[in-house]
Amino acid sequence: MKVYELLQELNPHKLNDLCKAHRCLVNGLIDTAGKLRTKNLGIVKGSEVAHIAPGGNMVKGLLGDLFDYIKNENDLILIKSCVFHYELEFIHPFIDGNGRMGRLWQTLILIQQYPALEYLPAETLIKNKQEEYYNVLAISDKSGNSTPFIEFMLAIILEALKRVLPSQNKSVTKDDRISIFRDKMKKEDFGRKEYLKNFKNISQATASRDLN
Known part of the structure; x- marks a missing residue:
């Protein structure tokens, strides 16, 4: 399943969907794909223990609290994401693939309110700043405060926006839209409803003309 297709199916407020996404992303890579860890876990870098995750018997409860926060708190979506x-990285609920899941779920949370953020190259920007990414995680861990990581991620989002926004000033033609959407849907059938979900800035009449 493609990441784009996966994002359309997932609910950011459901723990079961987190496990489903993990199973899809790491299936065949590890034996415990889609399963929360039940054993204790330490993360070693070089000859040092970089992080000791909460005990395996605490994982489900901590995730429950985290999902309650996302669902019920009134903080800005940007901050909550x-x-x-950060908290998913700290809890480390899976044996492997926690970084990918943290980045995927942040995107999923963001696009509930800001659909355009789905297309920001945040994953690429983090990859280019991987050392800084892990350093700021360690700083937040040692200080017991997620603020350094939040500031780092907000800066990543801002940089991604600065890269993308200039290209958005170019006019997009009907053929451009059709080509973009066909590429996303591959061989899947689609109609005006799916098309409008993707291009929220066009009218129903424009969508109909495009598809005709």
Whole structure:
């Protein structure tokens, strides 16, 4: 399943969907794909223990609290997405693939309110700043405060926006839209409803003309 297709199916407020996404992303890579860890876990870098995750018997309860926060708190979505990303890394609920899941779930949380953020190259920007990414995680861990990580991720989002926004000033033609959407849907059938979900800035009449 493609990441784009996966994002359309997932609910950011459901723990079961987190496990489903993990199963899809790491299936065949590890034996415990989609399963929360039940054993204790330490993360070693070089000859040092970089992080000791909460005990395996605490994982489900901590995730429950984290999902309650995302669902019920009134913090800005931007902040909540960063907090979830950091806390998921801290809890380390899976044996492997936690970084990918943190980044995926932050995107999923953001696009509930800001659909355009789905297309920001945040994953690429983090990859280019991987050392800084892990350093700021360690700083937040040692200080017991997620603020350094939140600030880092907000800066990443801002940089991504600065890269993308200039290209948005170019006019997009009907053929451009059709080509973009066909590429996303591959061989899947689609109609005006799916098309409008993707291009929220066009009218129903424009969508109909495009598809005709």
